Amino acid sequence: MSQLIFNNIPVFNNIRVVLCQTSHPGNIGSAARAMKTMGLQHLYLVKPQHFPDAHATALSTGAADVLENAIVSETLSEALTGCVLAIGMSARKRQISHELVNVREAALRASKIASTQPIALVFGTEMSGLSNAELDCCQLLAMIPANPEYSSLNLAAAVQVMCYEVRMAVLEGKLEATPSPELATNEALEGFYAHLEETLIQIGYLNPSAPKKLSERIRRIYARAQLEKEEVNLLRGILTLSLTPKKHTKY
């Protein structure tokens, strides 16, 4: 297997691993090592409890460079800047309508999109995984089909499995030649959601004092659609006109 050529292709460079609110610095180090063994290098840390930390460095062994270049942020949304797909790792089934696939299928989709555009693999805390607010920043949920009687993978072990599947997807030549459409970035999506929410308040559909659940449901619809850049423009055009009907027309 001529693997060397894959170290320089853009796909690995377009994939970031985002760890949210990690409690144990050792897990950050182990995750960095797991990433690097699979050829990934871009680590983002959202509000880590301790970082930098000697224990993280110790457990990263030969992947200290991944830690040194890690980007720390206050919010998940910030860590997703520029990404067109955020895949949230989920240890369990949730009562929500995010599309849920196993990590193999998720890795296939990730590697395909990452051949041209940035994507993120998002991991929650050791104890409770991703919060609902964090899930709302993701467009797809991925799960490792673990033993239902004991499904508690160590965080770094989950990172290892997911990164392994991404590497396998890339190496197995399953990348299609067809270019993906240009997907909307995280910022473009957030701009659309804010615009939509404001419009729904204006027309009296959304109660601004208790918008939470309805907003979430609507976000999930569009998350599943994985909106393209042009589609966001189209939808925002509709929103703009919906508040100024008949004053001017598009055509």
Added chain:
Amino acid sequence: MSQLIFNNIPVFNNIRVVLCQTSHPGNIGSAARAMKTMGLQHLYLVKPQHFPDAHATALSTGAADVLENAIVSETLSEALTGCVLAIGMSARKRQISHELVNVREAALRASKIASTQPIALVFGTEMSGLSNAELDCCQLLAMIPANPEYSSLNLAAAVQVMCYEVRMAVLEGKLEATPSPELATNEALEGFYAHLEETLIQIGYLNPSAPKKLSERIRRIYARAQLEKEEVNLLRGILTLSLTPKKHTKY
């Protein structure tokens, strides 16, 4: 996903994980945890440097039962008693004539044979892997196609990936479809599209004399979202209010 039935089928019961001369007891505990998350329980330890050990138990978390039932032996050959296939994990290519496959292929073969007969997954030391004498006890070599510039997976991480592949091989094609949410019928979707189109005409976005292309683009967005029945109702509620803003509110 009705995975429970797979916990009792013989295949997982016919697979043992053998760790040879492990240096760090923490790795034994982490490996036990990795095994159990994938439904495996039979751990064999060949000449472990420290076992039992408090650090191993701590890192096994909910998999202490795997450690308690671990079988310690003096030789690999002893640990392989009763097995018809021993798969040695190799981090690198070796100058030997063993058949070498990647872990996915190895897992497929393992799961097939293990459906009727015992097999072993054999891991060497953290520093140098399997010795030549240990390799001589194996019939097949498996490798994780790691980054050639940094291929050093943690021992427990390698166990996690191999056990994950075995689980995937066993589960593949056997998972029942997850119960989907109630999706919108074709009629419900057409009703929504007609409602949406009418609204877009009313607000002056859509030219009724040439609506074709825009309507198609919008339909494609919602088609990808695979709308649920309840979501169609939600979206139509928004459409209704958007033409009668401020006259009444939903909340």
